[in-house]
Structure formats: structure tokens, C-alpha cells
Amino acid sequence: MLLAITLAATLTSGHRAAHEAEILTEFTRFLAIPNVASDTPNIERNAAMLSEMLKHRGVATQLLRVEGAPPVVFGALDAPGAKKTITFYAHYDGQPTVASDWTNGEPWTPVVRDGRIWARSASDDKAAIVTMLVALDAGSKPKVNLRFFFEGEEEAGSPHLQQILEKYAALLKTDAWMLCDGPVHQTGRKQIFYGARGVSDVEITVYGPARPLHSGHYGNWVPNPIVLLTHLLDSMRDERGKILVAGFYDDVAPPTDEEKRAIAALPPVEEQLRAELGIAVPEGKNLNEQLMLPALNLRGIASGSVGAKASNTIQRDATASIDFRLVPNQTPERVRDRIEAHVAAQGFHIVRDTPDMPTRLAHAKIAKLTWHLGYPASRTPLDAPLSREVADIVRETFGDVVRLPTLGGSIPMYLFHDASGAPVIGVPIANYDNNQHAPNENMRIDYFWDGVELFAALFSKLGR
Amino acid sequence: MLLAITLAATLTSGHRAAHEAEILTEFTRFLAIPNVASDTPNIERNAAMLSEMLKHRGVATQLLRVEGAPPVVFGALDAPGAKKTITFYAHYDGQPTVASDWTNGEPWTPVVRDGRIWARSASDDKAAIVTMLVALDAGSKPKVNLRFFFEGEEEAGSPHLQQILEKYAALLKTDAWMLCDGPVHQTGRKQIFYGARGVSDVEITVYGPARPLHSGHYGNWVPNPIVLLTHLLDSMRDERGKILVAGFYDDVAPPTDEEKRAIAALPPVEEQLRAELGIAVPEGKNLNEQLMLPALNLRGIASGSVGAKASNTIQRDATASIDFRLVPNQTPERVRDRIEAHVAAQGFHIVRDTPDMPTRLAHAKIAKLTWHLGYPASRTPLDAPLSREVADIVRETFGDVVRLPTLGGSIPMYLFHDASGAPVIGVPIANYDNNQHAPNENMRIDYFWDGVELFAALFSKLGR
Numbered sequence: 017m018l019l020a021i022t023l024a025a026t027l028t029s030g031h032r033a034a035h036e037a038e039i040l041t042e043f044t045r046f047l048a049i050p051n052v053a054s055d056t057p058n059i060e061r062n063a064a065m066l067s068e069m070l071k072h073r074g075v076a077t078q079l080l081r082v083e084g085a086p087p088v089v090f091g092a093l094d095a096p097g098a099k100k101t102i103t104f105y106a107h108y109d110g111q112p113t114v115a116s117d118w119t120n121g122e123p124w125t126p127v128v129r130d131g132r133i134w135a136r137s138a139s140d141d142k143a144a145i146v147t148m149l150v151a152l153d154a155g156s157k158p159k160v161n162l163r164f165f166f167e168g169e170e171e172a173g174s175p176h177l178q179q180i181l182e183k184y185a186a187l188l189k190t191d192a193w194m195l196c197d198g199p200v201h202q203t204g205r206k207q208i209f210y211g212a213r214g215v216s217d218v219e220i221t222v223y224g225p226a227r228p229l230h231s232g233h234y235g236n237w238v239p240n241p242i243v244l245l246t247h248l249l250d251s252m253r254d255e256r257g258k259i260l261v262a263g264f265y266d267d268v269a270p271p272t273d274e275e276k277r278a279i280a281a282l283p284p285v286e287e288q289l290r291a292e293l294g295i296a297v298p299e300g301k302n303l304n305e306q307l308m309l310p311a312l313n314l315r316g317i318a319s320g321s322v323g324a325k326a327s328n329t330i331q332r333d334a335t336a337s338i339d340f341r342l343v344p345n346q347t348p349e350r351v352r353d354r355i356e357a358h359v360a361a362q363g364f365h366i367v368r369d370t371p372d373m374p375t376r377l378a379h380a381k382i383a384k385l386t387w388h389l390g391y392p393a394s395r396t397p398l399d400a401p402l403s404r405e406v407a408d409i410v411r412e413t414f415g416d417v418v419r420l421p422t423l424g425g426s427i428p429m430y431l432f433h434d435a436s437g438a439p440v441i442g443v444p445i446a447n448y449d450n451n452q453h454a455p456n457e458n459m460r461i462d463y464f465w466d467g468v469e470l471f472a473a474l475f476s477k478l479g480r
Numbered sequence: 481m482l483l484a485i486t487l488a489a490t491l492t493s494g495h496r497a498a499h500e501a502e503i504l505t506e507f508t509r510f511l512a513i514p515n516v517a518s519d520t521p522n523i524e525r526n527a528a529m530l531s532e533m534l535k536h537r538g539v540a541t542q543l544l545r546v547e548g549a550p551p552v553v554f555g556a557l558d559a560p561g562a563k564k565t566i567t568f569y570a571h572y573d574g575q576p577t578v579a580s581d582w583t584n585g586e587p588w589t590p591v592v593r594d595g596r597i598w599a600r601s602a603s604d605d606k607a608a609i610v611t612m613l614v615a616l617d618a619g620s621k622p623k624v625n626l627r628f629f630f631e632g633e634e635e636a637g638s639p640h641l642q643q644i645l646e647k648y649a650a651l652l653k654t655d656a657w658m659l660c661d662g663p664v665h666q667t668g669r670k671q672i673f674y675g676a677r678g679v680s681d682v683e684i685t686v687y688g689p690a691r692p693l694h695s696g697h698y699g700n701w702v703p704n705p706i707v708l709l710t711h712l713l714d715s716m717r718d719e720r721g722k723i724l725v726a727g728f729y730d731d732v733a734p735p736t737d738e739e740k741r742a743i744a745a746l747p748p749v750e751e752q753l754r755a756e757l758g759i760a761v762p763e764g765k766n767l768n769e770q771l772m773l774p775a776l777n778l779r780g781i782a783s784g785s786v787g788a789k790a791s792n793t794i795q796r797d798a799t800a801s802i803d804f805r806l807v808p809n810q811t812p813e814r815v816r817d818r819i820e821a822h823v824a825a826q827g828f829h830i831v832r833d834t835p836d837m838p839t840r841l842a843h844a845k846i847a848k849l850t851w852h853l854g855y856p857a858s859r860t861p862l863d864a865p866l867s868r869e870v871a872d873i874v875r876e877t878f879g880d881v882v883r884l885p886t887l888g889g890s891i892p893m894y895l896f897h898d899a900s901g902a903p904v905i906g907v908p909i910a911n912y913d914n915n916q917h918a919p920n921e922n923m924r925i926d927y928f929w930d931g932v933e934l935f936a937a938l939f940s941k942l943g944r
Contacts, residue, residue: 213696215696215792217790217792219786219787219790223758225757225758225759226756226757226758227757229757230888230889231775231777231779231803231805232677232679232775232805232887232888232889232890233771233887233888233889234767234888235721235770235775235777235803235805235888236721236763236764236770236771236773236775236805236888237721237762237763237764237767237770237771238757238759238762238763239719239759239761239762239763240721240763240777240778242713242778242780242781242800243713243717243719243778244719245710246709246710246713246714246778246781247714247719249706249707249710250710250711250714253707255703255707255708255711257699257700257701257704290841291841292690293689293690293691293693293702294687294689294690294835294837294840294841295689295702295703295840295841296840296841296842296843296844297703297844298701298702298703299700299701299702299703299704300700300701303698303701306700306701307697307700307701309700311695311696311699311700313695313699313704313792313794314704314706314707314710314783314784315695315784315785315790315791315792315793315794315795316706316783316784316785316786316789316790316795317706317710317781317782317783317784317786317798318781318782318785318786319778319780319781320778320779320780320781320801321779321780321782321801322683322780322781322782322799322800322801323683323799323801325780326681326683326779326780326801326803327779328679328681328777328779328803329779330777330779331779331780334781335786335787336706336786337784337785337786337787337790339695339699339790339792341695341696341699341700371758373758376758376759376760377754377755377758377759377760378760379760380760380761423696423697424694424696424697424698424699424700425694425696425697426696
């Protein structure tokens, strides 16, 4: 680690020493502007300040607008003789928050305490944005054309992202997307992620009698919708996470040898997680091996009441809510089709609306399915030239790198890949305990300076 | 049916013709006193009026009291030379109600409309009480000693009934209990019921991670409590109502030949119910055959959220609430023991409180079970002498009788049987569409007069 510290000191420590207070002042000023995507006046104030911050570094700046969306703040900084263009993505909006839930200051009144800055978006993603700009100030000499793409509605689900990528396709031509979002590894090691799982969800409602009935007078004769639902659910997934739906795994791309090697090299977290979460036996052995597979998660189930409000009733219906995680080369549409074929094969008549009496009387089992198709997974090969180049730069800078073939969670990396055909690689800087999306969001200040160092290294060395 | 009308006219039509207005006035005065069991001042007013009504008929009356309970209004009317004593049970309290939910008058402001009297307890059970007293007025000449036992907290779950039966055991010595509660058959035919199923319930909670987790980052690795619960539930009961727990049916007394004959003779209601409830295929063919069996009903299930509030989370725990219906000779204790043996055989460690971390880490699957043991079933043989006698009297009086071996629901008939060893038989008079326990409770006036006729026939003919 001595090597890492020495190297890290080389690029930006002089600039930091001379400007530390000024840098943190700019960061806290930026954090002080409320940034919920639907709060248009404040979102525009964020975009205006961010534009000024870019221009101040000599970055050619423009706002990319489509109807009804916060602007994307776009910046371009060409390098003489550059052969490649690399686009850095982050978002400047933040999750809605309730001030009274915060114990460390208020969401948009940044506080420095215990070596952290506490504020909404301190980590997710304003730290990434500011550290990139500080890296430019610190004298990075880019060998590639840099592009900055700062989105203003990521926490609202990026409803206009595809439209913006399409409208500005010519402007956004790039050789790679670098996503500066998310946390580093739980061990504190710097982490690169090369993919994310896709996501879909479906709500399934099955039906019993047209009105709730006394379980004594009608039990054993009237079909019980909870029983129909639990049997349907159990036909779909076993207790070890295996999905039992015919053909479900047909589209699943197996991990490459390079991905297997990267997973084998990941720092083990299983024992720590087991102890922390109180789990005697997990569903699978290796967390990251499991995340390479699709998942069917039962996220909610409801019918009647439990506890003091339970009554001896046969309920009218029962509902389960399921989220799916997708991997290459699954598509939400094929997942939907296979699930629906499976539900039909269990004897259910599939409907889209609450069934009327003639429908009820025509079918022994009825299931209403409501889909949110979501989006597919994305994965950039770990052995692509740029994938290796980024890993090498991080390793040189910090002495170590964790290469994650995919996040278990979902971010729409596929949109960037589909729009450009370019690789998409995640380079996060935030501490993993940053309370992202929650009250008391925070950014460790030492991780902030590491972020400056990371971006300075990427800007200086990519394309070397 | 001409025969029935002619016979019915014989006993009480003269009295009715002479006193109709006066009878209904007494009934509505009684209905006008609010009668929720916890409303002590009004419950005492009900008891006082009822005592006066009994004394007015020459019935020796006393209030049976135990600490903290509404009094039982008890009456005794001996017949010269009688060899038998028959006790008629009804309750004078009613379900709580919300006046604003009533569209036909107010709960305790009786209204006569459309051939019905609308008021709380009009059918459940004040009609039974008043019609018994009118039957005495109409000149019944009992050949048995009559006892009246009018409870004041049945709708609150009869928490002191057992204590009262024990405290007054000597006074309450009887050769039979007649329960004047519940509705007649859906077809309008007069009905006798000879039993009721018992009832128990259990709440089962199973556990996932110690805190809710992101389904993307941990799905496929962290055990999902909903999945564990649905698999456990499906191991307990199939989709046709069959209970799969080892030994569960060992104690079940099969129907007697007489019970089978009675069931075969019941008016079929299945097609009407199917159409009304929107059921294409019921769990069993014959409703009343099914009600002779024990039942496991899933009455509620809950974990996470469905609908707009669903989030991509692996939940901490999942809970199901189950009610059981018991038949002779099952006991709640043996049902509990068999269910717990089954849950343990599925690999679950059974706990009584939310598990702590060491417990979680020691067991792959944990289930918390919370029981309300309830009470057992009761069934009086249909071919017992009194069972036949009551059926014969009803048949003579109305030309027809429906003999129900058991209610599907549960009432604590076993308490009366256990306290006395005597047979317990239900003789209801209310219309089945009486909105019992609901807003707009009502009693059909023609059924009220049939009730007078029924009790006059029983009083005059029992023990003949």
C-alpha cells in the first residue's frame, strides 16, 4: 500500500494542499441547492451552477433539453490529437427526503462531522461531479476527448434518458461511457463494475369467491385464493432460488472465463454478511456467483389480515408482487412470455382486469397479471481493451482493484450501450455506508480526495 | 304445504289475531334498548326489562351473575308431573354497530318496512326471546319443565359462559339444551342443527434477513421469507382442501349413517351458491359433506407490500394466519401438536418469540407459532330420541324440516354439552338474509310469527 500512497500523492496532492478549503466550499455550495427532480426551479438552479462550474474549467457547456425533463448538463473538453472520446456520466438530482428524519443536519444544509460531509447527494452523485472538476483543476492533461453528461432525473427513474440519448445522438458519439455512480467495495477497495442486471416486475392476483365468506360455513367448499396463489408461486421458484419455469434459463449467457476469474478474485464478504444479517444458511454459496444468474424475488404478498385484525374469512383474492433480475441475453418480453406460459400451464386463465362474473364462472382458476417490463441487463466484457485499461489505471493509482462483472442491482446501462454500441463501465467513488437514498446521506472526505485522484488518473492516462 | 298452514293456524293464530299490535309493540320496545355487551348501563336495562317480561308470563326469574359479566337472565316454568327439563338458550346482546352505515333506520330505532323489522338484534336473538314469550301467552301447555337461559355477552365471545355454567351447575341441571340462534335454511325451510364445528387458529411467521435488503444486490443469496412461507403452507394443505399433515384425520369421527341420510336429504344449494359467488369449480362437490370434515383455512397472509407501494426488497419476515375447523373427535391440543410436528418435519425450528441473532444463526429455517386454541366441535346424534322428537314436531308444524348434522361455523355448543352431558340442538327462526352482525339487521315479520308457532309447538309437544 506504500506504493499506492506514493503514486496517489503524485497527481493531485499539491493542488489539494493549496486549495482544500476552496474546493470543499464549492462542494458544499453545490450541495446546498435542493435537487429533487420534480422541483423544477431548484433543478434549474443546480443546472445553472453546474454549467458555470464547467465553464470555469474551460469546458464547452450546453444544456440538453427535451419537453418536460430537467436538462442534462453536457460538457466537452477536446484534447489535441486525441483519437478517442470518453463520456463521464453522473446525475445531479437526488432522492426526495424528509428533513425530520435526519439526525446529522438537514438534507440541503451540508454539515462536516466525523470525517464526512452529510447532505442529500453528498455521495450520490454530486461528489463524483465535483471531484471530476477538481481533477481538471489539478492539472490533468487528457489524451482523449472528455465529455461530461450530468443527468437531472436519475432518481426519478430516468424517464427521458432514452429520448435525450436519441435526440442528441450525434453530439453524444463516444467510444465509451464511464458511469460515476454507486459505492466502492464493502472492504473499502476501489471497485469497477462492468455490468448491471436488468429488472422487470409483475403483480399476480388470483381469485376466490366474489365476496368474502365465513370460513366456517363455506370452508372446504369455496376455493381459497391464498392457497391457489401459494401453489402457483411454489411452482415458479424453489427454496434455493432456482426458477422452475420452462425455458427460463435458455437465454442466459454463462459467465466468461474472465468473469469467473474476476469473481474468484473478489474479496469474500459472505461470512461478514451472514453474521450481520443473521442468516444460518444462504440460498447460494457465493454471493457474486449468484448475482450472475437471473433472480425471481417475492417482494410482497397480501390477502386478508394477520395479527389482531385477522378474521375467519375466505378472502376474495390474493396478490403477490414479484421482481425479476435479468442477465444477458434475457429480454423483459421473453421473461414475460415464459412466465405467462407457465401460469397458463398451471391451469390459470390470464386476465388484465378484475374478472367479471361470466369470466369467473367460465374458469376454475383466474390470474390477473400486471407487468412493468423494465429493461434488460448490460455487461461489458472484462477482457475488452478499455476494460483492461481502466482496471490497470485504478490498480496503478490505488495498488489494488476489485473487478465486479455485474452489479446485482439494476441501472439502465443498456441505454448507453444501445445508443452508442460503446462499452459502459462503472467507476464509483462513494463509501459503501453512505446512506444512499436514505436520511443522513454522507460522503467520507478521504474518499472524496481519492475520487479526485481517481478521475485525475483516468483523465491523464486513458488513451496513453 | 296446505297441511302445514292448516296445522300452523291451529296453535297460535287466534292469539296473534287478538294481540298482534301489542306483541309487536313489546318487541320494538325491547329492540329500542341498546345492547352491546360492554355498554353496562344499557345491558342492565335489557336484563331488567327481560326479567319483567318473563315474570309477566309467570316464569320464576333470577339474574345469574359472575364478576365482570352481564347477567344471564334465567327463568324456570315447571310443568305439573313433568319428567323432563328442557332449557332454551338465546342471547339478548348484539354486535356493535355504526349508525351511519344503516340505510334502514338506526340500530336501536326499530323501523317496520317491506315486511321486516329493522334493528340491531331484531333477528339475532331478540326475535327468538320474544317469540318464546308470545308462545307462552298463546296458551302453550308444557309437558316438560321449561328453563330459559338468556345470555348477555354472546357477541363478545361468551368469555364468562363456562364460569356461569359451572357456578350455577345445580340450578342448570337439564335434559337438553335448545339453542335458539342462527338462521333457517337458505330455501326458507325450517332447520334444526345438531352440531357445530370447533375452531382454533394459529399465526405463523418465518424469517429472512435481519433487515430488509435490496433484492438486486442480495437476491438469489439471502433467503426469501415469503418463499419459505409459501412452501411451508403448501406442504400443509392441497388445492382441494385436503390437509396433508401426518395423522391429522386420525381422530376424525366419520359421519354416521343417519348423518349421511340427513345430508343426502338436504335441499341442494350448490348451484345457487356457485352462481352467486362466481365459482366455476368448488373445492368439493357437496357443501354439507365438506362441512363434516375438518378444514384448514388460510385467512390472511402478509409480507412487504403489493401494488404501488411494492419495492424491490427481500423482506425480513412473512406471516400467515390460519383458522382450523374441528370435527368430533378432534381436540385443539392434538391439532396443535400435529401441526407443530409437521412444521418441525419441514426443517423449521419452532419459536414463541421473535428470534434473536444467536437463534437466527443457529437455524436455517425458523417459524414462530402463536396459537389460540379455541374449542372443540360438538355433535348430537340425529337418531337420539330427543333429536327425532324435535324433528318430528317441526315437521308436523311446518310440513317439512331440514336436519343439519352440523353447522360449518363454530359456536361453543360443547360448553353446554360438557356442563350437562345433555344433547344440544339448534332451533333457529331468523330469515337467512337477516344481515346478522352487519348494518341493516332485520327480521322478517312472517318468520317472526312462524317462530311463535315453532316455540308453541315445542313447548306443547316436547315430552308428550
